[in-house]
Amino acid sequence: MTRAKPKLILVHEPEKACLDRLVANGHARERAAEIASYLAQSTDLAPEFDALADACLKRGLSFAAVELDDAAGVLAGEHPATTLVWTLTDGIAYFRGSAAPTLARLGGFRTIGADDALFALCQDKFRSGAVLGALGLPVPPAGLARNGEWLVEPPASTAGWFVKPNRLGAKIGIWPDSRSLDLDHALELSRRVFSAYGDDVIVQPYVAGxxxxxxxxxxxxxxxxxxxxxxxxxxxxxxxxxxxxxxxxxxxxxxxxxxxxxxxxxxxxxxxxxxxxxxxxxxxxxxxxxxxxxxxxxxxxxxxxxxxxxxxxxxxxxxxxxxxxxxxxxxxxxxxxxxxxxxxxxxxxxx
Known part of the structure; x- marks a missing residue:
């Protein structure tokens, strides 16, 4: 029996698929488009799929770019011994990319990237920050607020605080006033984030640099x-x-x-x-x-x-x-x- 040619499968979640799903779930179209924009790497990489296929071919591999919604069906037809799965997006809330490495593990496929549990952890910044702190890493401590109410009060800070969504590309501040000099304003930002995106915010002491x-x-x-x-x-x-x-x-x-x-x-x-x-x-x-x-x-x-x-x-x-x-x-x-x-x-x- 002829052994199957080694294959790289790149699983990606397209912006449009995410946008349509978010709108169907009740998000305003403009806010849904902002959320889906975090999947822009799928959009930006798509024109290079042919180049990826050529680069793989030169190294004795075949290549397939697979949309997330099709991943389960595609993987069911592949052989785990000769197939490598590379997932382009994470996600547990607005995005669903963390399903791909889980599917790969279920099917016994090798993967590029971290354990599938980390695909879920990394998008929840409050929980991941707690883990990073437990490992002794220099992560700023954080409070957590939902729609104007503290779930966990933030630490004191003479430099003010930085307010950002907990599960939505959370290295950024959504608005120019995301650096807050008082906690009442931080709670107001949490109301705005909840209204626009339905997300909690983490509130960390502002760090310079x-x-x-x-x-x-x-x-x-x-x-x-x-x-x-x-x-x-x-x-x-x-x-x-x-x-x-x-x-x-x-x-x-x-x-x-x-x-x-x-x-x-x-x-x-x-x-x-x-x-x-x-x-x-x-x-x-x-x-x-x-x-x-x-x-x-x-x-x-x-x-x-x-x-x-x-x-x-x-x-x-x-x-x-x-x-x-x-x-x-x-x-x-x-x-x-x-x-x-x-x-x-x-x-x-x-x-």
Whole structure:
């Protein structure tokens, strides 16, 4: 009997499928479109599926891009010994991507990425923050509010607080006033978030510093924190808002490029100016890999102060692969364009 050709299956949840489902479930169309925009990596990567297929073919693999709603049926027809599943999106609330690695585990398929339990944990920022704190990592403590009521009161803070959705791309503040100088305003923000998106908010002490993105792709098995890419992400603002996010990715980002209004944030290696902070971030990455179970592909966001103090904000098991920062990481760390980096990673697991 002929052995099946090794195959990479990339499971992705399209923006439109999410938008239609959210509207059907009662979300206002404009708010549903904002929520679905977090799946823009599916939109942005789709034009490169042919390039991915070619890159896989050069390495002896076949490739299939599979929409999330079709994943169960497709996997039922594949052989676990020769099939690798790579999930492009997480999600337990607005998105459903965490179902894909669970389906893969149920079918006995190998996967790229963390254990499926982390696909659910990472999107709940209050719970994930508690786990990160228990691991001794420098995550700001947090309160939790729902529609103007405290579920957990936040810690005191002389610098004010930062308010963000708990399960919706929660590294960002939705609005420019997401930094709050009093807790009454924080509760008002929680009412606005609940009204618009139906989500709780976490309320953390505001931490100063520059925004940092740490990116990881283990092109070769056994790759450790030495392969981490650590860069300041300078966009000109203190923090990213929903409007900022919409302007960078998906259809809105493409429209901004077409109109000449697209401004890509500047990436600057942290090690160039703050080597001590870079070393601390790599230690955090090693702890995340050992203690939390991150592997293969992930990212995390931090704030770094001028004195090298480091604050871990969140981790992602499904980093935005087609985003400018991850592409830059693949080039600078591995000397590969995105499609080749993904194909090389898959081939190293299948052969």
């Amino acid at each position: 520059r925004n940092v993105r740490a990116s990881f792709l283990g092109v070769a098995p056994g790759t450790g924190a030495e392969a981490l890419g650590v860069a300041f992400v300078d966009s000109g603002g203190d923090f990213q808002t929903m409007a900022d996010s919409l302007a960078l990715y998906g259809e809105t980002g493409e429209a901004a490029k077409a109109a000449g209004n697209y401004v890509q944030p500047e990436l600057v290696p942290v090690a160039e100016s703050q080597p001590a902070a870079d070393a601390r971030i790599r230690t955090i990455a090693a702890r995340l890999m050992e203690g939390l179970g991150l592997r293969d592909v992930f990212s995390f966001d931090l704030r770094v102060e001028a004195d090298d103090a480091v604050h871990l904000i969140e981790f992602e098991v499904c980093p935005g692969l087609p985003c400018f920062d991850f592409r830059d990481y693949c080039r600078s760390q591995w000397g590969l364009e995105l499609a080749d980096a993904m194909a090389e990673t898959a081939a190293s697991r299948l052969f």
